[in-house]
Amino acid sequence: MTDTPATPAQPADSPHTAGLRKAVRFGALALAVLAVVSAAAWTAIDGTPGLWGALMGAAVGGAFVLTTAIVVIATAHSAPQTTAAVVLGTWLVKLLAAMGIVAVLSRYDFYSRPAFAVTVIAALIVVLAVETWAILKTRAPYVEPAAA
Known part of the structure; x- marks a missing residue:
């Protein structure tokens, strides 16, 4: 790992984003575990659908929650107003995308609607809970050391 400062073309890698980076890692891991468990359970219940x-x-569900943390990490060295605008814009895009996905999927019957709904809700809850836990358990300094 090099000690080069973060630039706009480089991801923010600093102590104040450590919690978010940890949250994304653990959230993605929790999502993978949930996907395997849910897929196994719903396959046993409803088969291939x-x-x-x-x-x-x-x-x-996982993409909806993980995207927010990724966007905050990507805009960590921006002005707070920029971060807020990007997070709000991303939230609106995610909401429209989720509504569009559900609208498109409603025409098809190759999947189990209860499996889809329950797993979306479970993914939202599990990933958000794991991200919150990861951020709360991260030890990072409140103030970064001055650049030399």
Whole structure:
């Protein structure tokens, strides 16, 4: 790891983003575990449609939550107003995308709707809880040392 300062073309790698980086890692891991468990359970319940519903639900729910932390990390060295505007804009895009995905999927019957709905809700809850836990357990200084 080099000691080069972060630039706009470089991801923010500083102590004040350590919690968010840890949250994304643990959130993605929790999402993978949830996807496997949910896929196995729903396959046992509904067969192949349950598998598809669980996998798509994990993807939609997990992407919705993980995207916010990734966007905050990407804009960590921007002005607070810029970060707020990007996070709000991303939230609106995610909301429209989720509504569009659900609208498109409503025409098809290759997946289990209960598996999809339950897994989306579970992914939202599990990933958000794990991200929150990761941020709360991260030890990072409040003030960064001055640049030499």
